[in-house]
Amino acid sequence: MSAAKTPTAPLGPELALAGSVAESVEVLVIGLTKGAEGPEASVGDALDDATAEAVLAGLVAVGATGKAEELTRIPAPAGSGVASILAVGLGDPDDVDAQRIREGAGVAARALAGTTVAATTLSSLDLGAAAEGFYLGAYTFTRFKSAKSAPKDNGKPLARVELLVEEPGDQESASTLARSAAIAEAVATAREFVNTPPSHLFPEEFAARAEALGTAAGLEVEILDEKALEKGGFGGILGVGKGSSRQPRLVRLTHKGSGGRSVALVGKGITFDTGGISIKPAAGMENMTSDMGGAAAVVATVVLAAKLGLRVGVDAWVPMAENMPSSTAQRPGDVLTQYGGTTVEVINTDAEGRLILADAIVRACEEEPDYLIDTATLTGAQMVALGNRTPGVMGTDEFRDRVARISQQIGENAWAMPLPGELRADLNSKVADLANVTNHRWGGMLAAAIYLKEFVAEGVQWAHIDVAGPAYNTGGPFGFTGKGGTGVPVRTMISVLEDIDQQG
Missing domain, CATH: 3.40.220.10 (Leucine Aminopeptidase, subunit E, domain 1)
Incomplete structure (x- = not known):
């Protein structure tokens, strides 16, 4: 390409x-x-x-x-x-x-x-x-x-x-300005992706733009098209994308670093989300151009890591698809096979983000990273629980708390949330290994993270950042944030990478 x-x-x-x-x-x-x-x-x-x-x-x-x-x-x-x-x-x-x-x-x-x-x-x-x-x-x-x-x-x-x-x-002032200017540009880059309408930013185009940014920053770039995804068994990405004429992609952007720890980043890249057959209400659907906010942040962050010359290795995985209803779309009741072999009963086609993330998480874990951060505009339940400006962070306890603490220190104010064990049974399916949603409305943000947890390899320190509200400002401007894409959680992720770079 x-x-x-x-x-x-x-x-x-x-x-x-x-x-x-x-x-x-x-x-x-x-x-x-x-x-x-x-x-x-x-x-x-x-x-x-x-x-x-x-x-x-x-x-x-x-x-x-x-x-x-x-x-x-x-x-x-x-x-x-x-x-x-x-x-x-x-x-x-x-x-x-x-x-x-x-x-x-x-x-x-x-x-x-x-x-x-x-x-x-x-x-x-x-x-x-x-x-x-x-x-x-x-x-x-x-x-x-x-x-x-x-x-x-x-x-x-x-x-x-x-x-x-x-x-x-003074050299210190020059270095401070260079770092801050690079961070600001990365946040603005994520905003630019999110604000670009789906008529102009669909999976193939998004992948090409990510490739251009990655190549310019000296990253290694790999793109899997629909044929490679089919050959590799990426059933989640393919299942979500099969209703659209815009074919899905999986993009890998790698900053090698210079030794030390390795971090995988995974970002949800739904370039437009109608909900699929489980279609969303028309009112407000235009805001679903923001459903690739996690992917935008991940692309911007790995490019920023390279520009800042971080020693930590960063491997970014960005699954991209468009979730559309059509005669070829996946249906409620369908069973798909995630990358790695787990079978999933699709109860609700509007719970698609976790399906593409799961494929990418399993693939990312095959590279044996020390840490894994995934971020996504994943659940409306995040906004119900925490509002429009507070990301929810779930994952392995120690790393979850570290990510939340750093996020609060730099002003993105993510909040640590639990993963209640009793919710796991609610994801059981009668016909497959898992269902993609529970059969009730309670704890939706937590249940989505529990679903993702099933695909994180043992021993990997993991944090999931749900930015369903914080990634896109539908209200008036505030602080340094205008209407539309916000660039959250770029500043959190780069600060975590810098902390790992310094502390391990």
């Missing part, structure tokens, strides 16, 4: 280190906290004391409080070198951490649409978080906007951010 051409336009603003405010800067973004006696400004060395006092007085005069994500824009005092000051609220000083700065930078970036160059002092508080927040907050998806509806000059995303630091030539 020839690699597809991927969009080459940058997905976020140019990020640069600076020691002072340049003449080209139009807006200076500062942080504002809620002090005991009124708001307090974080201006670093960007303004002299007199100008900083004038700025704070002006902000107070128009009612700025420093409340988290509050935005206040005022004309800049004469002699400050910029046209205006944008203050973003960071809340209580005791609550200001990397995630708060990341969110504040994202809110500011969205407000600066139409601005060409901005500078910020948020970078003096946390350079990496500020860089990520500005990049991701400025991200927009306009690929299919024609001249009739594309943003005009005053609505175009922020083009450049100068991150003010004491020593812009």
Whole structure:
């Protein structure tokens, strides 16, 4: 297969280190906290004391409080070198951490649409978080906007951010910015995949784009088409994909690393999910373009691991299919054979994600990884249990807790969930080894993970991250997250990989 051409336009603003405010800067973004006696400004060395006092007085005069994500824009005092000051609220000083700065930078970036160059002092508080927040907050998806509806000059995303630091030539600052820019680009790449409609991102095209990204990053790439899947016995992937004219794929992207531990990543890649014969309601079905959010995150993460030069080996497996109803689609009551030989009675064709994941998990485990992380927009039950912004993490206890802890530290806030043993019997089938769903509605997120557990090899440390809600924002923008694909859980997975790289 020839690699597809991927969009080459940058997905976020140019990020640069600076020691002072340049003449080209139009807006200076500062942080504002809620002090005991009124708001307090974080201006670093960007303004002299007199100008900083004038700025704070002006902000107070128009009612700025420093409340988290509050935005206040005022004309800049004469002699400050910029046209205006944008203050973003960071809340209580005791609550200001990397995630708060990341969110504040994202809110500011969205407000600066139409601005060409901005500078910020948020970078003096946390350079990496500020860089990520500005990049991701400025991200927009306009690929299919024609001249009739594309943003005009005053609505175009922020083009450049100068991150003010004491020593812009310092190697540590340069390294921090390079890492954060790479992470932000990976998150935006996952968002771009998710936001691309299924008319333009179907299994073959998704595989080709993943191949292009992987090849550019120096990864080893292997793609199994429908014939290779049939020959190999990948019954789950084939069963889900058989109702569509778009043939399924299994993509393998490998970062060899330089020794040490090995990690397998598996991501659900349903490029569109109608539910199949067990068809979904029409209302909201258009959001099922997001059902490959796990796959998007896995592709972006393994490419990022290569760019960051991680020593840990990363083997990414991405099963891709389109779940459609047709005369050739699998039916409720059908029995399929997963890769590795387990037979499964398909009770509900809308519980398809676990079928393609199981094939990929068994194949990934044949390579004997030390750790395995799978991620998927797997169950609506995840949203019922944890809401739209909190991923659920299940798996082997120690690794599950490690993944959840790291996720909370970096602000994606995954929550550890149990795998109750009593639910296993509810997946028994009268005609096959397993049923793909239980016969009740209770604990659906947990039951799906228990199904996947059946396919994880003994001795492999495993974590399953359900991002059914967190991978796709159907509401209004918040923090550095706009409407549509969010890129969750890229930051969690790369942070876990870095932790394994350092700690084993």
